[in-house]
Amino acid sequence: xxxxxxxxxxxxxxxxxxxxxxxxxxxxxxxxxxxxxxxxxxxxxxxxxxxxxxxxxxxxxxxxxxxxxxxxxxxxxxxxxxxxxxxxxxxxxxxxxxxxxxxxxxxxxxxx
Amino acid sequence: xxxxxxxxxxxxxxxxxxxxxxxxxxxxxxxxxxxxxxxxxxxxxxxxxxxxxxxxxxxxxxxxxxxxxxxxxxxxxxxxxxxxxxxxxxxxxxxxxxxxxxxxxxxxxxxxxxxxxxxxxxxxxxxxxxxx
Numbered sequence: 001x002x003x004x005x006x007x008x009x010x011x012x013x014x015x016x017x018x019x020x021x022x023x024x025x026x027x028x029x030x031x032x033x034x035x036x037x038x039x040x041x042x043x044x045x046x047x048x049x050x051x052x053x054x055x056x057x058x059x060x061x062x063x064x065x066x067x068x069x070x071x072x073x074x075x076x077x078x079x080x081x082x083x084x085x086x087x088x089x090x091x092x093x094x095x096x097x098x099x100x101x102x103x104x105x106x107x108x109x110x111x112x
Numbered sequence: 113x114x115x116x117x118x119x120x121x122x123x124x125x126x127x128x129x130x131x132x133x134x135x136x137x138x139x140x141x142x143x144x145x146x147x148x149x150x151x152x153x154x155x156x157x158x159x160x161x162x163x164x165x166x167x168x169x170x171x172x173x174x175x176x177x178x179x180x181x182x183x184x185x186x187x188x189x190x191x192x193x194x195x196x197x198x199x200x201x202x203x204x205x206x207x208x209x210x211x212x213x214x215x216x217x218x219x220x221x222x223x224x225x226x227x228x229x230x231x232x233x234x235x236x237x238x239x240x241x242x243x244x
Contacts, residue, residue, distance in 0.1 A: 023148045024113045053137075055144040056211035063208050070203045083137035090218055091211050092199045 001028035005036045011043035011076075011110045013103065016051050021058030029058070033065045042073050043110055047103045049079030054087050063093065074098070078106035114161075115147040122166055129170060135240035139175065142219050142238060145212040146179050154183025154232060174221070174239040181232050191225040191234070193217070 002017040014036050021029050037044050046062070054062075066075040078100040080088065088094040100106035123140060131139065147164065155162050165180040186192070194213030199206065217223065220236040227233075 020116070022116060022144060023151070024116050053140060053144075055141060055148065056209070056215060057148065059211055060208040063206050067203055067206060067208070082133065083141070086134075086137060087141065087211075087215070090215060091197065096199050096203075096206060 001025055001032040003032045003036055005040075007041065008111075010041055011045055012037070012040045013045045013047055013078075013107070015047040015049075015103075019050060019052050021051055021054045021061060023055060023057040026057040026061040029061045030064055030068075033061075034068060037065075037069060037073070040069075040073055043076055044069055044073055045076045045078050045100075045103070045106045045110065047078050047106075048084055049081065049103060051084055052081050054084050056087075056091075059087055059091060059093060063096075066097070076100065076106055076110070078103045115144065115151050118147060118164065118166065119144055122168065126168065126175075129175070129241040131241055135238075138219050138240055139238055142216055142236070143177065143179075145216050146177075146234060149212055150179070150181045150183060150232075153186075154181050156184065170241055173242070174237050175241055176235070176237050177220075179234045182230055183232065185227045185232060186225060189227055191223065 004015045004017060006013045014033065016029070018025060069075050076098045079102055080099060085094070088097070088099070100109065119140060122143060123136065126139065143166070150164055162182050167178040169176040192213040194217035196214055197207040197210055216236070220238060223234070223236040225232065225234050
């Protein structure tokens with residue numbers, strides 16, 4: 001699972017470079033997130049704009065990542081594609097996360 | 113990984129239906145959850161895998177899926193109820209699993225499960241491709 005990370009003062013952006021976070025990729029995703037966010041500042045923005053499919057395992061892996069970061073750090077989601085947003089909406093997990101339509105919107109909010 | 117490949121093959125086979133992106137994501141999600149459940153629960157031993165048959169039939173009321181495997185039966189001889197998970201809770205108590213059957217039940221219609229001999233038979237309908 002390839003991810004890229006960019007860190008600013010108060011947050012870091014982790015972009016998932018893979019198109020799917022599914023059952024076959026969920027464990028790798030969790031591990032990649034653990035490693036990438038080990039020294040992350042208070043907010044981790046997860047950029048999902050390249051991800052066009054997640055299933056329940058992928059959703060579980062994102063929830064596990066948030067739980068791992070809490071309470072010191074917050075996980076924020078950005079750039080959800082329609083198929084990904086649908087899974088969050090149906091399971092009502094969209095009410096648990098801060099969700100930004102685009103990475104730019106998330107950056108603007110967290111630089112302010 | 114085999115589930116991912118099977119999914120891609122089924123979606124490729126459905127191309128003539130010209131599904132809308134929203135419809136395609138419904139088919140992909142439901143079938144992914146069904147296949148993942150079979151791989152995880154019907155064939156729990158990775159050293160002892162088995163076949164999964166997927167058949168699709170397009171009718172005026174949508175896409176009928178029939179999925180068959182020769183693995184372990186569903187607990188109690190019934191498909192799980194797939195109740196919605198509680199999300200109004202502390203972060204530490206948030207569920208990390210149990211969304212699969214909820215998504216299947218939420219998106220699929222006319223779901224039925226039967227154990228026939230040594231096989232599981234799952235039938236469901238997705239209200240997609242209603243235009244043709």
